[in-house]
Amino acid sequence: MLLSDLHSACFEEDERWNEDAFSGLFATPGIMAWVIVVGEDPAGLLMLRQSADEAEILTLGVHPRYRRKNLAAQLLVAGCAALRARDVTTLFLEVSVRNDAAKALYLKHGFILCGRRKAYYPDGSDASVLSYDLTSVTR
Numbered sequence: 842m843l844l845s846d847l848h849s850a851c852f853e854e855d856e857r858w859n860e861d862a863f864s865g866l867f868a869t870p871g872i873m874a875w876v877i878v879v880g881e882d883p884a885g886l887l888m889l890r891q892s893a894d895e896a897e898i899l900t901l902g903v904h905p906r907y908r909r910k911n912l913a914a915q916l917l918v919a920g921c922a923a924l925r926a927r928d929v930t931t932l933f934l935e936v937s938v939r940n941d942a943a944k945a946l947y948l949k950h951g952f953i954l955c956g957r958r959k960a961y962y963p964d965g966s967d968a969s970v971l972s973y974d975l976t977s978v979t980r
């Protein structure tokens with residue numbers, strides 16, 4: 842499956858989602874997903890879940906070969922535009938406090954820190970909870 846193969850290329854072994862995980866998510870309400878393609882290569886993915894006027898980022902990853910080419914930023918812009926069109930006001934996500942690349946990406950996009958979940962990840966690391974106000978900016 843394209844999404845699980847791409848996810849496996851983007852994430853470490855203990856964070857990978859298999860085909861069943863994706864199928865299970867697509868069977869639940871409010872799921873939206875994008876794949877960004879370079880040439881003919883699936884290069885990155887973004888998956889969101891909307892619930893009323895809030896949404897969360899379920900996963901965002903870019904294949905190592907295509908990193909630092911603004912692909913994740915483009916996926917975020919596309920996702921935010923789709924959420925605004927559905928009158929969603931706030932986008933949330935959890936990111937490991939150890940994930941400097943992702944934290945830098947989200948802070949640059951305009952997310953702000955709004956909480957912390959202790960020992961949230963299998964490796965014992967905490968998660969930062971970030972939020973993004975979709976009503977105040979147009980990115």
Ligand SMILES: CC(C)(COP(=O)(O)OP(=O)(O)OC[C@H]1O[C@@H](n2cnc3c(N)ncnc32)[C@H](O)[C@@H]1OP(=O)(O)O)[C@@H](O)C(=O)NCCC(=O)NCCS
Pocket residue numbers: 851852900901902903904907908909910911912913914915934935936937940941942943945946947949
């Ligand atoms: C985090 C991730 C999605 C970023 O994807 P990307 O396509 O390389 O990011 P972009 O090129 O769009 O980066 C946009 C900005 O984010 C920041 N950024 C991205 N990667 C960074 C890194 N490794 N170090 C520091 N800043 C980084 C920079 O500000 C960058 O702008 P710049 O390149 O002009 O300096 C990618 O590294 C990835 O897939 N990591 C593994 C999976 C993961 O951790 N996903 C996030 C889970 S919450």
